[in-house]
Amino acid sequence: MSKVHFDTIALIGIGLIGSSLARVIKREGLADKIVISTRSEATLARAKELGLGDRYTLDSAEAVKNADLVIVSVPVGSSGEIARQIAASLKPGAIVTDVGSTKGSVIAQMQPELPANVHFIPGHPLAGTEYSGPDAGFADLFINRWCILTPLDGTDPDAIAKLTGFWEACGSRLDTMDPLHHDRVLAIVSHLPHLIAYNIVGTASDLEEVTNSEVIKYSASGFRDFTRLAASDPTMWRDVCLHNKDAILEMLSRFSEDLASLQRSVRWGDGDALFDLFTRTRAVRRGIIDAGQEVDAPDFGRQKAGQPSK
Amino acid sequence: MSKVHFDTIALIGIGLIGSSLARVIKREGLADKIVISTRSEATLARAKELGLGDRYTLDSAEAVKNADLVIVSVPVGSSGEIARQIAASLKPGAIVTDVGSTKGSVIAQMQPELPANVHFIPGHPLAGTEYSGPDAGFADLFINRWCILTPLDGTDPDAIAKLTGFWEACGSRLDTMDPLHHDRVLAIVSHLPHLIAYNIVGTASDLEEVTNSEVIKYSASGFRDFTRLAASDPTMWRDVCLHNKDAILEMLSRFSEDLASLQRSVRWGDGDALFDLFTRTRAVRRGIIDAGQEVDAPDFGRQKAGQPSK
Numbered sequence: 001m002s003k004v005h006f007d008t009i010a011l012i013g014i015g016l017i018g019s020s021l022a023r024v025i026k027r028e029g030l031a032d033k034i035v036i037s038t039r040s041e042a043t044l045a046r047a048k049e050l051g052l053g054d055r056y057t058l059d060s061a062e063a064v065k066n067a068d069l070v071i072v073s074v075p076v077g078s079s080g081e082i083a084r085q086i087a088a089s090l091k092p093g094a095i096v097t098d099v100g101s102t103k104g105s106v107i108a109q110m111q112p113e114l115p116a117n118v119h120f121i122p123g124h125p126l127a128g129t130e131y132s133g134p135d136a137g138f139a140d141l142f143i144n145r146w147c148i149l150t151p152l153d154g155t156d157p158d159a160i161a162k163l164t165g166f167w168e169a170c171g172s173r174l175d176t177m178d179p180l181h182h183d184r185v186l187a188i189v190s191h192l193p194h195l196i197a198y199n200i201v202g203t204a205s206d207l208e209e210v211t212n213s214e215v216i217k218y219s220a221s222g223f224r225d226f227t228r229l230a231a232s233d234p235t236m237w238r239d240v241c242l243h244n245k246d247a248i249l250e251m252l253s254r255f256s257e258d259l260a261s262l263q264r265s266v267r268w269g270d271g272d273a274l275f276d277l278f279t280r281t282r283a284v285r286r287g288i289i290d291a292g293q294e295v296d297a298p299d300f301g302r303q304k305a306g307q308p309s310k
Numbered sequence: 311m312s313k314v315h316f317d318t319i320a321l322i323g324i325g326l327i328g329s330s331l332a333r334v335i336k337r338e339g340l341a342d343k344i345v346i347s348t349r350s351e352a353t354l355a356r357a358k359e360l361g362l363g364d365r366y367t368l369d370s371a372e373a374v375k376n377a378d379l380v381i382v383s384v385p386v387g388s389s390g391e392i393a394r395q396i397a398a399s400l401k402p403g404a405i406v407t408d409v410g411s412t413k414g415s416v417i418a419q420m421q422p423e424l425p426a427n428v429h430f431i432p433g434h435p436l437a438g439t440e441y442s443g444p445d446a447g448f449a450d451l452f453i454n455r456w457c458i459l460t461p462l463d464g465t466d467p468d469a470i471a472k473l474t475g476f477w478e479a480c481g482s483r484l485d486t487m488d489p490l491h492h493d494r495v496l497a498i499v500s501h502l503p504h505l506i507a508y509n510i511v512g513t514a515s516d517l518e519e520v521t522n523s524e525v526i527k528y529s530a531s532g533f534r535d536f537t538r539l540a541a542s543d544p545t546m547w548r549d550v551c552l553h554n555k556d557a558i559l560e561m562l563s564r565f566s567e568d569l570a571s572l573q574r575s576v577r578w579g580d581g582d583a584l585f586d587l588f589t590r591t592r593a594v595r596r597g598i599i600d601a602g603q604e605v606d607a608p609d610f611g612r613q614k615a616g617q618p619s620k
Binding site for chain 2: 101126127128129130131136145146148181184185186188189190191192193194195196197198199200201202203204205206207209210212214215216217218219220221222223224225226227228229230231232234235237238241242245248249251252254255256258259260262263265266267269271274275277278279280281282284285286287288291293294295298299300301302
């Protein structure tokens with residue numbers, strides 16, 4: 001059997017990502033045993049009802065004993081606390097990884113806590129939906145999505161290879177990157193879009209003369225696209241903002257600068273500048289579709305996906 | 311036959327909206343004859359190849375002769391020119407409508423040109439995709455989408471009822487509204503979202519240290535959602551910006567003000583303010599789904615719609 005395989009995988013956190021991992025690990029037979037830990041009793045009970053693992057515990061230290069692979073899938077602001085909880089119980093030689101959307105901060109929080117005899121390899125699967133919790137996960141979540149590892153200097157290449165094989169078995173495409181570069185890339189492709197989406201939904205909700213019911217009713221003319229990202233998990237995104245501050249602030253500044261220039265074009269009726277911007281942005285979407293990272297069906301294929309019809 | 315029916319419908323402009331109308335008119339038997347006119351020879355030839363109408367002409371004046379219903383589906387900046395072209399050829403008693411995204415400007419452009427013996431009823435179907443041209447249309451485009459009529463004082467109620475019946479037969483839900491209120495509502499639900507989408511795609515394209523290929527590769531983490539609106543027709547959107555300037559500038563100001571406040575929360579690490587905003591925006595999406603204006607499938611149902619899978 002050439003496929004990657006672990007005796008025991010511990011999943012710390014069982015939300016959208018953790019529960020998707022549980023499902024794909026089971027389906028692909030990537031471990032003999034899955035141990036699930038989360039700090040919420042209700043969530044743990046639900047994970048058990050869903051049959052996501054083989055063992056369930058509220059105690060993360062208990063969960064990682066004997067685990068060959070530990071995957072921390074919690075809001076990034078809790079990374080340090082988890083590392084402190086599990087450090088003394090980790091099995092020598094275990095691989096410890098995470099799925100957090102910021103890497104510089106996660107490394108700063110976790111690395112000092114973890115013992116030298118485990119392989120700490122920070123990671124980030126670029127996958128998700130606007131839903132959260134153990135019911136939201138599904139085994140196909142990672143298929144064709146990138147997973148970025150940001151290994152630290154001196155990490156055992158065999159451990160990196162094994163974790164790479166694990167994510168590939170989940171359907172991911174793998175990349176490695178410097179943690180700080182990761183944080184800047186993600187600031188533009190993920191963190192800024194989420195902040196902008198949250199912001200525009202907030203602006204629309206606060207209008208006096210256009211009612212919320214009008215915003216909802218007529219949202220198919222553009223606005224609804226933004227509401228998907230703006231429905232993402234608030235705790236996760238609060239933590240991302242707090243833990244990738246510098247890169248986010250820089251991207252926000254650039255965005256605002258460009259928006260001021262666009263606003264000026266609208267005010268002064270500079271049709272050529274508007275047409276020029278609106279033309280070059282078209283090519284970006286084509287590139288994304290050609291790269292297999294987006295459907296080419298009109299309107300995200302919403303019609304096929306169950307749009308109410310006559 | 312209680313269903314609305316016209317002897318001859320003239321479609322001026324045969325892009326996404328015009329060609330969708332042609333298809334649904336034919337499917338539902340809403341006219342005996344469809345006459346199609348557009349200023350581009352290539353587009354007219356394509357419409358003919360697609361069999362969208364019964365008669366084809368580059369001359370809009372020629373097209374409207376004998377038409378009982380004239381639907382102008384061109385970029386809003388061309389509305390006045392079309393009105394001037396067709397005015398002298400309109401059949402007395404004909405209904406003349408349009409599908410433009412701005413209503414104040416269209417009325418100002420068209421009304422002074424049109425004769426008193428036709429029924430001019432401005433309209434706006436809130437329907438579309440990011441694709442354009444006669445190949446992009448489809449007969450189901452209007453199903454369950456709102457169509458807003460902004461009739462002027464003194465318009466014949468029978469003509470409004472007949473046009474209402476027409477759009478209902480196309481699958482639309484109908485509303486009437488004051489033109490200026492329409493323009494403010496659309497500025498927030500449609501025009502601002504498009505501008506923001508164009509802007510963020512522009513900002514991402516201009517970064518020095520994060521390459522375009524990285525932006526494309528990792529776009530599934532949020533960014534790609536914005537590229538759909540930013541792939542919309544540049545001419546149409548240039549004209550919208552030029553013809554709904556005041557309302558757009560006001561919405562841009564509100565958005566920027568809110569964004570500055572959000573940026574401040576990020577800078578000063580105000581997690582409570584972030585969490586509060588990210589929580590209340592969630593409810594808006596739920597409202598849109600409950601109103602039947604959005605799918606509740608995760609990720610817009612992209613997976614079902616042909617996302618590459620293993």
